[in-house]
Amino acid sequence: MTPVATPFFFYLLSGLAVLGGVLVITRRNAVHSALALILTLLAVAGLYLMLYAPFVAGVQIIVYAGGIMVVNIERTVKERQFNRIWPVGLAASGALLVLFVSVLVKGKALFPERGLPLPEADNTQKIGEMLYGNYMFAFEIASLLLLVAILGAVIMTKKKI
């Protein structure tokens, strides 16, 4: 079976992701930006597939493109307004830029010479074993954090602050 992970698909998907990202910030219409963001998220899901991580790709589609974006669009459709958060955005993108540049500069030392053997057929099972075996404690802490966030959201909507 020939691999589908050819460079062509990598450039296509990353091109789509970048195009979507640019459209997100250039479109004046909030709903158009949201749709462009969905394009980016789906392209990133495709990139995960190319990295032989089908489970992460599936979760990306179901959680981000499916769930979060629907909520997001609903909110933009209802309110039709943008908050101006320039400083935060600049700080975040600056930090990301520093990260990328540092990886580019000393990437050789950070990553192994050759790609690791990738378990494609039982990728999901391996993730399950890792989450519920080796990294159980970290996983439980993360889920507790999410639970607190959910409770906080419920309380904030129920109570007039």
Add this chain to the structure above:
Amino acid sequence: MLNSLMSYLGSSVTPGEAGNQLWALIYVLIIFTGVSVAVIAMNWLERKALAHFQVRLGPMRVGPHGLLQPIADAVKLLLKEDIIPSEADKFVFWIAPLIGLLASFTVYTVVPFGPSQAVSDMNIGILFMLGVSSLGVLGIVMAGWASNSHYPLIGALRSSAQMVSYEVAMGLAVVSAILMTSLNQTGTGTLSMIGIVQAQQEQHVWFLFKFFPLGAIAFVIFAIAMVAETNRAPFDLAEAESELTAGFHTEYSGLRWSLFMLAEYAAMIAVSSIAVALWLGGWMRPFSHWLSGGAWDFVFSLFPGLTFLGLAAIAIRGTIRMPKHSLFRIQTIGLGAFAAVLSGIGLLLLGIAVGARAGDHVALARSADALNNVYWFVMKIAVFMYMFIWYRATWPRYRFDQLMSVGWKVMLPISLGVLIVTAIVGVIVG
């Protein structure tokens, strides 16, 4: 090209797994045609069955018993003027039905009509199905927003809120079925659609009856959430005609509107196939463990042919009872020809089943096997499709707050409880 076509024959994996693009394309075309024909048939059946539920006759004029009504409808929709409101967001308005259609047809790549009768078998099959079918709501939201009109907008908002709420209960019900696939020697389950059905085959039980009543409760939760996901009555608040004229597709007409309808019915078949694969044993025939053995296999392999012969008998009865007036001559001939075609298909299928039993011809036996798998899968889906019509005829529409409280306060806790109890029982028993 011929070589690659022939090389796949006789293999026992899906074309996706065998890496055979040509056969994958053929499978895609077959499934696309099959689903489209099923949607047309469903259109007729729904109008007819709803009419009989309400003690009416339903379509009777176009063809015998209105059999040609869907074709007439399709021609009407194609010829209708295609209107885009002048204040609408043109691009989004144009692309919204396509997104809905794309989402509901893409999921068919992993629907397991048989152990090798699927386009492809993914490691993340069920996750892929749930994820892509949840993208369908984007089409609805975009349509509602792009129409730039109040009713569609309200319909779209209702639909998205409803889908987000019911997806949670649906996902938890699915997880409790997937937990059951891990009750084997290795202790690891699977997310692949074919793998899930094979797990039921190995455990000799449909997950509907596993850990009774746990599997049944999860199934009922899924069956309810699936109606809500597809925006069908009694959860059709997104297109509540008494409140919102037609909901999110109020401003759509002609071909675009028919694309929405096609997407809705295709999504109904897709979610039904999830329920069939997860709880009703997929392509397995009924009682495959109790009534096992070659003789019973043969008896059950006669069913496809007998079904078509039964349909032919109904058509022949209709032909005989047709009024003997000269104006009805064409209709009588047409229905007679339809009966002849149906009985021809029935006899062909019976011939394949009998031939596979009598001789030891490998190709014949394999095609009889494939036929049985697809037949039982499709019949189980057909039951669900009839249930969809039945729900619509029986139950009044939910009010929006009732819908939300059922989703969050009843279905979510029950599905969470079923998941936990299933996990505990699984640990104790398995």
